[in-house]
Amino acid sequence: MNILITGVGGPAGKALVNQLSTTMHSVVGVDMQTVVPTQVDSFELVPPASDPAMVEHLSRIISKYGIDLVIPTVADELVQIAHASSVGAFDPATVVLSEESAVHNCFDKFLTMIALRQAGVSVPPFGLPSDFRSAGEVFATLGPHIITKPRVARGGRGFAVHSDPETFDLSGFDDSFLIQSFAPGEEFAPMVYLGDEVGDETVALVRKQRDNVCDSSAVVIQPVPVSEALDVAMLAVRACRALKLSGPIDLDVRRMADGRPVVLEVNARFGANSEFAPEILQRVLCSYV
Incomplete structure:
Protein backbone atom coordinates (compact mmCIF):
# COMPACT_ATOMS: atom_id res chain seq x y z
CA MET A 1 0.00 0.00 0.00
CA LEU A 97 -9.82 11.66 9.06
CA SER A 98 -13.22 12.22 10.68
CA GLU A 99 -16.14 13.96 8.99
CA GLU A 100 -15.68 17.66 8.23
CA SER A 101 -18.10 18.94 10.90
CA ALA A 102 -16.43 16.87 13.62
CA VAL A 103 -12.96 18.05 12.56
CA HIS A 104 -14.18 21.66 12.64
CA ASN A 105 -15.48 21.31 16.21
CA CYS A 106 -12.13 19.90 17.35
CA PHE A 107 -10.16 22.63 15.59
CA ASP A 108 -11.73 25.32 17.79
CA LYS A 109 -11.15 24.54 21.49
CA PHE A 110 -14.17 26.59 22.55
CA LEU A 111 -16.47 24.65 20.22
CA THR A 112 -14.94 21.44 21.57
CA MET A 113 -15.75 22.41 25.15
CA ILE A 114 -19.29 23.49 24.26
CA ALA A 115 -20.03 20.23 22.45
CA LEU A 116 -18.61 18.10 25.26
CA ARG A 117 -20.43 20.01 28.00
CA GLN A 118 -23.73 19.70 26.13
CA ALA A 119 -23.14 15.94 25.84
CA GLY A 120 -22.49 15.62 29.58
CA VAL A 121 -18.77 14.88 29.17
CA SER A 122 -16.63 16.26 32.00
CA VAL A 123 -14.63 19.39 31.13
CA PRO A 124 -13.16 22.11 33.37
CA PRO A 125 -15.32 25.19 33.93
CA PHE A 126 -14.61 27.62 31.10
CA GLY A 127 -15.70 30.77 29.31
CA LEU A 128 -14.73 33.43 26.82
CA PRO A 129 -13.19 36.75 27.96
CA SER A 130 -16.43 38.54 27.02
CA ASP A 131 -18.33 36.36 29.52
CA PHE A 132 -16.63 38.18 32.40
CA ARG A 133 -16.73 41.82 33.55
CA SER A 134 -13.51 41.80 35.55
CA ALA A 135 -10.49 39.73 36.53
CA GLY A 136 -12.05 39.25 39.94
CA GLU A 137 -15.14 37.73 38.37
CA VAL A 138 -12.98 35.34 36.33
CA PHE A 139 -11.30 33.95 39.44
CA ALA A 140 -14.51 33.95 41.48
CA THR A 141 -16.17 31.86 38.76
CA LEU A 142 -13.36 29.56 37.64
CA GLY A 143 -11.25 29.16 40.78
CA PRO A 144 -7.89 30.25 42.20
CA HIS A 145 -5.86 29.10 39.20
CA ILE A 146 -6.91 29.63 35.60
CA ILE A 147 -5.43 29.12 32.17
CA THR A 148 -5.71 31.12 28.99
CA LYS A 149 -5.10 29.62 25.57
CA PRO A 150 -5.94 30.46 21.98
CA ARG A 151 -9.07 28.78 20.70
CA VAL A 152 -7.15 27.80 17.57
CA ALA A 153 -3.51 26.81 18.11
CA ARG A 154 -1.28 23.76 17.97
CA GLY A 155 -0.06 22.15 21.17
CA GLY A 156 0.70 24.54 24.01
CA ARG A 157 1.27 27.64 21.88
CA GLY A 158 -0.06 30.70 23.70
CA PHE A 159 -0.94 28.71 26.83
CA ALA A 160 -0.50 30.49 30.18
CA VAL A 161 -1.41 29.83 33.83
CA HIS A 162 -2.61 32.72 36.01
CA SER A 163 -2.99 32.73 39.79
CA ASP A 164 -3.33 36.39 40.78
CA PRO A 165 -6.44 38.45 40.01
CA GLU A 166 -4.44 41.61 40.70
CA THR A 167 -2.01 40.98 37.84
CA PHE A 168 -4.39 39.27 35.40
CA ASP A 169 -5.31 41.73 32.65
CA LEU A 170 -8.66 40.59 31.27
CA SER A 171 -8.65 43.41 28.71
CA GLY A 172 -5.58 41.82 27.10
CA PHE A 173 -7.66 38.90 25.84
CA ASP A 174 -10.34 38.91 23.16
CA ASP A 175 -12.70 36.09 22.27
CA SER A 176 -10.08 34.33 20.17
CA PHE A 177 -8.94 33.02 23.58
CA LEU A 178 -10.49 30.50 25.94
CA ILE A 179 -10.33 30.93 29.73
CA GLN A 180 -10.52 27.72 31.74
CA SER A 181 -10.10 26.41 35.27
CA PHE A 182 -6.69 24.88 35.81
CA ALA A 183 -6.76 21.13 36.43
CA PRO A 184 -3.85 20.48 38.82
CA GLY A 185 -3.85 16.68 38.89
CA GLU A 186 -2.28 13.91 36.83
CA GLU A 187 -2.08 14.54 33.09
CA PHE A 188 -2.80 11.83 30.53
CA ALA A 189 -2.67 11.67 26.75
CA PRO A 190 -5.24 9.05 25.73
CA MET A 191 -4.99 7.71 22.18
CA VAL A 192 -8.15 6.25 20.70
CA TYR A 193 -9.16 4.42 17.55
CA LEU A 194 -12.91 4.65 17.08
CA GLY A 195 -14.79 2.34 14.77
CA ASP A 196 -18.30 2.97 13.49
CA GLU A 197 -20.08 0.86 16.06
CA VAL A 198 -20.33 1.58 19.79
CA GLY A 199 -17.96 -0.83 21.51
CA ASP A 200 -15.55 -0.87 18.58
CA GLU A 201 -12.78 1.10 20.27
CA THR A 202 -9.09 0.70 20.93
CA VAL A 203 -7.66 2.86 23.73
CA ALA A 204 -4.11 3.39 24.94
CA LEU A 205 -2.89 5.70 27.70
CA VAL A 206 0.31 7.52 28.52
CA ARG A 207 0.94 9.65 31.59
CA LYS A 208 2.75 12.98 31.15
CA GLN A 209 4.98 13.98 34.07
CA ARG A 210 7.51 16.74 34.63
CA ASP A 211 11.12 15.57 35.01
CA ASN A 212 11.95 16.80 38.51
CA VAL A 213 14.99 14.57 38.86
CA CYS A 214 16.97 16.49 36.27
CA ASP A 215 15.58 19.85 37.39
CA SER A 216 14.18 20.55 33.94
CA SER A 217 10.82 21.30 32.42
CA ALA A 218 11.02 18.26 30.15
CA VAL A 219 7.95 16.06 30.03
CA VAL A 220 8.43 12.35 30.68
CA ILE A 221 6.00 10.08 28.83
CA GLN A 222 5.10 6.86 30.60
CA PRO A 223 2.75 4.21 29.15
CA VAL A 224 -0.03 3.30 31.59
CA PRO A 225 -2.21 0.18 31.51
CA VAL A 226 -5.81 1.16 30.83
CA SER A 227 -6.82 -0.73 33.97
CA GLU A 228 -4.83 1.73 36.11
CA ALA A 229 -6.82 4.73 34.86
CA LEU A 230 -10.01 3.19 33.55
CA ASP A 231 -12.01 6.35 34.26
CA VAL A 232 -9.65 8.33 32.00
CA ALA A 233 -9.95 5.79 29.18
CA MET A 234 -13.75 5.69 29.45
CA LEU A 235 -13.93 9.49 29.47
CA ALA A 236 -11.77 9.67 26.34
CA VAL A 237 -14.07 7.28 24.46
CA ARG A 238 -17.18 9.18 25.59
CA ALA A 239 -15.64 12.44 24.40
CA CYS A 240 -14.79 11.01 20.98
CA ARG A 241 -18.26 9.56 20.56
CA ALA A 242 -19.88 12.82 21.66
CA LEU A 243 -17.89 14.71 19.02
CA LYS A 244 -18.87 12.15 16.35
CA LEU A 245 -15.25 11.38 15.58
CA SER A 246 -13.83 8.27 13.95
CA GLY A 247 -10.44 6.73 13.29
CA PRO A 248 -7.36 7.86 15.26
CA ILE A 249 -7.83 10.57 17.91
CA ASP A 250 -5.39 12.15 20.36
CA LEU A 251 -6.64 13.73 23.59
CA ASP A 252 -5.37 15.63 26.61
CA VAL A 253 -6.98 14.75 29.96
CA ARG A 254 -6.13 15.91 33.47
CA ARG A 255 -7.55 15.32 36.91
CA MET A 256 -9.16 18.13 38.88
CA ALA A 257 -8.20 18.64 42.54
CA ASP A 258 -10.90 16.15 43.59
CA GLY A 259 -9.45 13.47 41.29
CA ARG A 260 -12.16 13.73 38.63
CA PRO A 261 -10.76 13.49 35.08
CA VAL A 262 -11.70 16.24 32.63
CA VAL A 263 -11.07 16.62 28.91
CA LEU A 264 -8.82 19.55 28.02
CA GLU A 265 -8.34 19.04 24.31
CA VAL A 266 -9.28 16.68 21.50
CA ASN A 267 -7.28 16.35 18.28
CA ALA A 268 -8.83 14.51 15.33
CA ARG A 269 -5.53 12.96 14.27
CA PHE A 270 -2.55 10.90 15.40
CA GLY A 271 -0.48 12.60 18.08
CA ALA A 272 3.20 12.67 18.98
CA ASN A 273 2.93 9.66 21.32
CA SER A 274 1.59 7.09 18.86
CA GLU A 275 4.79 5.01 19.04
CA PHE A 276 3.71 4.14 22.60
CA ALA A 277 0.49 2.73 21.16
CA PRO A 278 1.28 0.88 17.91
CA GLU A 279 -2.10 -0.82 18.15
CA ILE A 280 -3.76 2.43 17.03
CA LEU A 281 -1.85 2.52 13.74
CA GLN A 282 -2.43 -1.21 13.34
CA ARG A 283 -6.18 -0.64 13.58
CA VAL A 284 -5.93 1.99 10.84
CA LEU A 285 -3.92 -0.26 8.53
CA CYS A 286 -6.19 -3.24 9.11
CA SER A 287 -9.21 -1.08 8.29
CA TYR A 288 -7.92 -0.12 4.87
CA VAL A 289 -5.77 -3.02 3.63
Whole structure:
Protein backbone atom coordinates (compact mmCIF):
# COMPACT_ATOMS: atom_id res chain seq x y z
CA MET A 1 0.00 0.00 0.00
CA ASN A 2 1.21 3.52 -0.80
CA ILE A 3 0.78 5.80 2.22
CA LEU A 4 1.19 9.57 2.36
CA ILE A 5 2.04 11.17 5.72
CA THR A 6 1.76 14.94 6.10
CA GLY A 7 3.96 16.90 8.49
CA VAL A 8 6.73 14.30 8.51
CA GLY A 9 9.08 16.80 10.14
CA GLY A 10 6.82 17.16 13.18
CA PRO A 11 6.52 14.88 16.21
CA ALA A 12 3.34 13.14 15.07
CA GLY A 13 4.64 12.61 11.54
CA LYS A 14 7.97 11.26 12.74
CA ALA A 15 6.24 8.84 15.11
CA LEU A 16 4.17 7.39 12.27
CA VAL A 17 7.10 7.19 9.85
CA ASN A 18 9.14 5.31 12.46
CA GLN A 19 6.36 2.74 12.88
CA LEU A 20 5.75 2.32 9.16
CA SER A 21 9.46 1.80 8.51
CA THR A 22 9.10 -1.75 9.85
CA THR A 23 6.31 -2.60 7.40
CA MET A 24 6.22 -3.38 3.69
CA HIS A 25 4.21 -0.26 2.88
CA SER A 26 5.66 2.50 0.70
CA VAL A 27 5.69 5.86 2.49
CA VAL A 28 5.66 9.29 0.89
CA GLY A 29 6.33 12.13 3.32
CA VAL A 30 5.35 15.77 2.80
CA ASP A 31 6.12 18.87 4.82
CA MET A 32 6.22 22.64 4.36
CA GLN A 33 9.94 22.58 5.18
CA THR A 34 12.69 20.47 3.65
CA VAL A 35 12.99 17.54 6.02
CA VAL A 36 13.76 14.14 4.61
CA PRO A 37 13.43 11.34 7.17
CA THR A 38 15.58 8.43 6.10
CA GLN A 39 12.67 6.01 6.55
CA VAL A 40 10.44 7.55 3.85
CA ASP A 41 10.61 6.30 0.28
CA SER A 42 9.95 9.75 -1.21
CA PHE A 43 9.62 13.31 0.03
CA GLU A 44 7.79 16.34 -1.38
CA LEU A 45 7.52 19.96 -0.27
CA VAL A 46 3.99 21.34 0.13
CA PRO A 47 2.68 24.84 0.85
CA PRO A 48 1.58 25.66 4.42
CA ALA A 49 -2.03 25.06 5.41
CA SER A 50 -2.68 28.81 5.17
CA ASP A 51 -1.96 28.70 1.41
CA PRO A 52 -5.09 28.05 -0.73
CA ALA A 53 -2.87 26.07 -3.11
CA MET A 54 -2.06 23.46 -0.46
CA VAL A 55 -4.96 21.15 -1.29
CA GLU A 56 -4.33 21.20 -5.04
CA HIS A 57 -0.62 20.58 -4.47
CA LEU A 58 -1.41 17.63 -2.21
CA SER A 59 -3.83 16.25 -4.77
CA ARG A 60 -1.12 16.27 -7.45
CA ILE A 61 1.27 14.39 -5.16
CA ILE A 62 -1.40 11.79 -4.41
CA SER A 63 -1.89 11.25 -8.13
CA LYS A 64 1.85 11.22 -8.87
CA TYR A 65 2.62 8.42 -6.42
CA GLY A 66 -0.62 6.47 -6.70
CA ILE A 67 -1.37 7.02 -3.02
CA ASP A 68 -3.88 4.66 -1.41
CA LEU A 69 -4.00 6.13 2.09
CA VAL A 70 -3.50 9.70 3.32
CA ILE A 71 -2.76 10.25 7.03
CA PRO A 72 -2.71 13.96 7.92
CA THR A 73 -0.90 14.89 11.14
CA VAL A 74 -0.82 18.71 11.11
CA ALA A 75 -3.62 20.37 13.11
CA ASP A 76 -3.65 23.51 10.95
CA GLU A 77 -4.45 21.56 7.78
CA LEU A 78 -7.18 19.25 9.07
CA VAL A 79 -10.19 21.43 8.28
CA GLN A 80 -9.05 22.08 4.70
CA ILE A 81 -8.19 18.42 4.13
CA ALA A 82 -11.49 17.24 5.61
CA HIS A 83 -13.43 19.56 3.30
CA ALA A 84 -11.37 18.62 0.24
CA SER A 85 -11.83 14.94 1.02
CA SER A 86 -15.62 15.39 1.35
CA VAL A 87 -15.82 16.73 -2.22
CA GLY A 88 -13.57 14.02 -3.67
CA ALA A 89 -10.44 16.12 -4.20
CA PHE A 90 -8.17 13.24 -3.21
CA ASP A 91 -10.01 10.35 -4.85
CA PRO A 92 -9.36 7.47 -5.17
CA ALA A 93 -7.12 7.75 -2.10
CA THR A 94 -8.73 7.30 1.31
CA VAL A 95 -8.09 10.03 3.90
CA VAL A 96 -7.79 8.86 7.51
CA LEU A 97 -9.82 11.66 9.06
CA SER A 98 -13.22 12.22 10.68
CA GLU A 99 -16.14 13.96 8.99
CA GLU A 100 -15.68 17.66 8.23
CA SER A 101 -18.10 18.94 10.90
CA ALA A 102 -16.43 16.87 13.62
CA VAL A 103 -12.96 18.05 12.56
CA HIS A 104 -14.18 21.66 12.64
CA ASN A 105 -15.48 21.31 16.21
CA CYS A 106 -12.13 19.90 17.35
CA PHE A 107 -10.16 22.63 15.59
CA ASP A 108 -11.73 25.32 17.79
CA LYS A 109 -11.15 24.54 21.49
CA PHE A 110 -14.17 26.59 22.55
CA LEU A 111 -16.47 24.65 20.22
CA THR A 112 -14.94 21.44 21.57
CA MET A 113 -15.75 22.41 25.15
CA ILE A 114 -19.29 23.49 24.26
CA ALA A 115 -20.03 20.23 22.45
CA LEU A 116 -18.61 18.10 25.26
CA ARG A 117 -20.43 20.01 28.00
CA GLN A 118 -23.73 19.70 26.13
CA ALA A 119 -23.14 15.94 25.84
CA GLY A 120 -22.49 15.62 29.58
CA VAL A 121 -18.77 14.88 29.17
CA SER A 122 -16.63 16.26 32.00
CA VAL A 123 -14.63 19.39 31.13
CA PRO A 124 -13.16 22.11 33.37
CA PRO A 125 -15.32 25.19 33.93
CA PHE A 126 -14.61 27.62 31.10
CA GLY A 127 -15.70 30.77 29.31
CA LEU A 128 -14.73 33.43 26.82
CA PRO A 129 -13.19 36.75 27.96
CA SER A 130 -16.43 38.54 27.02
CA ASP A 131 -18.33 36.36 29.52
CA PHE A 132 -16.63 38.18 32.40
CA ARG A 133 -16.73 41.82 33.55
CA SER A 134 -13.51 41.80 35.55
CA ALA A 135 -10.49 39.73 36.53
CA GLY A 136 -12.05 39.25 39.94
CA GLU A 137 -15.14 37.73 38.37
CA VAL A 138 -12.98 35.34 36.33
CA PHE A 139 -11.30 33.95 39.44
CA ALA A 140 -14.51 33.95 41.48
CA THR A 141 -16.17 31.86 38.76
CA LEU A 142 -13.36 29.56 37.64
CA GLY A 143 -11.25 29.16 40.78
CA PRO A 144 -7.89 30.25 42.20
CA HIS A 145 -5.86 29.10 39.20
CA ILE A 146 -6.91 29.63 35.60
CA ILE A 147 -5.43 29.12 32.17
CA THR A 148 -5.71 31.12 28.99
CA LYS A 149 -5.10 29.62 25.57
CA PRO A 150 -5.94 30.46 21.98
CA ARG A 151 -9.07 28.78 20.70
CA VAL A 152 -7.15 27.80 17.57
CA ALA A 153 -3.51 26.81 18.11
CA ARG A 154 -1.28 23.76 17.97
CA GLY A 155 -0.06 22.15 21.17
CA GLY A 156 0.70 24.54 24.01
CA ARG A 157 1.27 27.64 21.88
CA GLY A 158 -0.06 30.70 23.70
CA PHE A 159 -0.94 28.71 26.83
CA ALA A 160 -0.50 30.49 30.18
CA VAL A 161 -1.41 29.83 33.83
CA HIS A 162 -2.61 32.72 36.01
CA SER A 163 -2.99 32.73 39.79
CA ASP A 164 -3.33 36.39 40.78
CA PRO A 165 -6.44 38.45 40.01
CA GLU A 166 -4.44 41.61 40.70
CA THR A 167 -2.01 40.98 37.84
CA PHE A 168 -4.39 39.27 35.40
CA ASP A 169 -5.31 41.73 32.65
CA LEU A 170 -8.66 40.59 31.27
CA SER A 171 -8.65 43.41 28.71
CA GLY A 172 -5.58 41.82 27.10
CA PHE A 173 -7.66 38.90 25.84
CA ASP A 174 -10.34 38.91 23.16
CA ASP A 175 -12.70 36.09 22.27
CA SER A 176 -10.08 34.33 20.17
CA PHE A 177 -8.94 33.02 23.58
CA LEU A 178 -10.49 30.50 25.94
CA ILE A 179 -10.33 30.93 29.73
CA GLN A 180 -10.52 27.72 31.74
CA SER A 181 -10.10 26.41 35.27
CA PHE A 182 -6.69 24.88 35.81
CA ALA A 183 -6.76 21.13 36.43
CA PRO A 184 -3.85 20.48 38.82
CA GLY A 185 -3.85 16.68 38.89
CA GLU A 186 -2.28 13.91 36.83
CA GLU A 187 -2.08 14.54 33.09
CA PHE A 188 -2.80 11.83 30.53
CA ALA A 189 -2.67 11.67 26.75
CA PRO A 190 -5.24 9.05 25.73
CA MET A 191 -4.99 7.71 22.18
CA VAL A 192 -8.15 6.25 20.70
CA TYR A 193 -9.16 4.42 17.55
CA LEU A 194 -12.91 4.65 17.08
CA GLY A 195 -14.79 2.34 14.77
CA ASP A 196 -18.30 2.97 13.49
CA GLU A 197 -20.08 0.86 16.06
CA VAL A 198 -20.33 1.58 19.79
CA GLY A 199 -17.96 -0.83 21.51
CA ASP A 200 -15.55 -0.87 18.58
CA GLU A 201 -12.78 1.10 20.27
CA THR A 202 -9.09 0.70 20.93
CA VAL A 203 -7.66 2.86 23.73
CA ALA A 204 -4.11 3.39 24.94
CA LEU A 205 -2.89 5.70 27.70
CA VAL A 206 0.31 7.52 28.52
CA ARG A 207 0.94 9.65 31.59
CA LYS A 208 2.75 12.98 31.15
CA GLN A 209 4.98 13.98 34.07
CA ARG A 210 7.51 16.74 34.63
CA ASP A 211 11.12 15.57 35.01
CA ASN A 212 11.95 16.80 38.51
CA VAL A 213 14.99 14.57 38.86
CA CYS A 214 16.97 16.49 36.27
CA ASP A 215 15.58 19.85 37.39
CA SER A 216 14.18 20.55 33.94
CA SER A 217 10.82 21.30 32.42
CA ALA A 218 11.02 18.26 30.15
CA VAL A 219 7.95 16.06 30.03
CA VAL A 220 8.43 12.35 30.68
CA ILE A 221 6.00 10.08 28.83
CA GLN A 222 5.10 6.86 30.60
CA PRO A 223 2.75 4.21 29.15
CA VAL A 224 -0.03 3.30 31.59
CA PRO A 225 -2.21 0.18 31.51
CA VAL A 226 -5.81 1.16 30.83
CA SER A 227 -6.82 -0.73 33.97
CA GLU A 228 -4.83 1.73 36.11
CA ALA A 229 -6.82 4.73 34.86
CA LEU A 230 -10.01 3.19 33.55
CA ASP A 231 -12.01 6.35 34.26
CA VAL A 232 -9.65 8.33 32.00
CA ALA A 233 -9.95 5.79 29.18
CA MET A 234 -13.75 5.69 29.45
CA LEU A 235 -13.93 9.49 29.47
CA ALA A 236 -11.77 9.67 26.34
CA VAL A 237 -14.07 7.28 24.46
CA ARG A 238 -17.18 9.18 25.59
CA ALA A 239 -15.64 12.44 24.40
CA CYS A 240 -14.79 11.01 20.98
CA ARG A 241 -18.26 9.56 20.56
CA ALA A 242 -19.88 12.82 21.66
CA LEU A 243 -17.89 14.71 19.02
CA LYS A 244 -18.87 12.15 16.35
CA LEU A 245 -15.25 11.38 15.58
CA SER A 246 -13.83 8.27 13.95
CA GLY A 247 -10.44 6.73 13.29
CA PRO A 248 -7.36 7.86 15.26
CA ILE A 249 -7.83 10.57 17.91
CA ASP A 250 -5.39 12.15 20.36
CA LEU A 251 -6.64 13.73 23.59
CA ASP A 252 -5.37 15.63 26.61
CA VAL A 253 -6.98 14.75 29.96
CA ARG A 254 -6.13 15.91 33.47
CA ARG A 255 -7.55 15.32 36.91
CA MET A 256 -9.16 18.13 38.88
CA ALA A 257 -8.20 18.64 42.54
CA ASP A 258 -10.90 16.15 43.59
CA GLY A 259 -9.45 13.47 41.29
CA ARG A 260 -12.16 13.73 38.63
CA PRO A 261 -10.76 13.49 35.08
CA VAL A 262 -11.70 16.24 32.63
CA VAL A 263 -11.07 16.62 28.91
CA LEU A 264 -8.82 19.55 28.02
CA GLU A 265 -8.34 19.04 24.31
CA VAL A 266 -9.28 16.68 21.50
CA ASN A 267 -7.28 16.35 18.28
CA ALA A 268 -8.83 14.51 15.33
CA ARG A 269 -5.53 12.96 14.27
CA PHE A 270 -2.55 10.90 15.40
CA GLY A 271 -0.48 12.60 18.08
CA ALA A 272 3.20 12.67 18.98
CA ASN A 273 2.93 9.66 21.32
CA SER A 274 1.59 7.09 18.86
CA GLU A 275 4.79 5.01 19.04
CA PHE A 276 3.71 4.14 22.60
CA ALA A 277 0.49 2.73 21.16
CA PRO A 278 1.28 0.88 17.91
CA GLU A 279 -2.10 -0.82 18.15
CA ILE A 280 -3.76 2.43 17.03
CA LEU A 281 -1.85 2.52 13.74
CA GLN A 282 -2.43 -1.21 13.34
CA ARG A 283 -6.18 -0.64 13.58
CA VAL A 284 -5.93 1.99 10.84
CA LEU A 285 -3.92 -0.26 8.53
CA CYS A 286 -6.19 -3.24 9.11
CA SER A 287 -9.21 -1.08 8.29
CA TYR A 288 -7.92 -0.12 4.87
CA VAL A 289 -5.77 -3.02 3.63
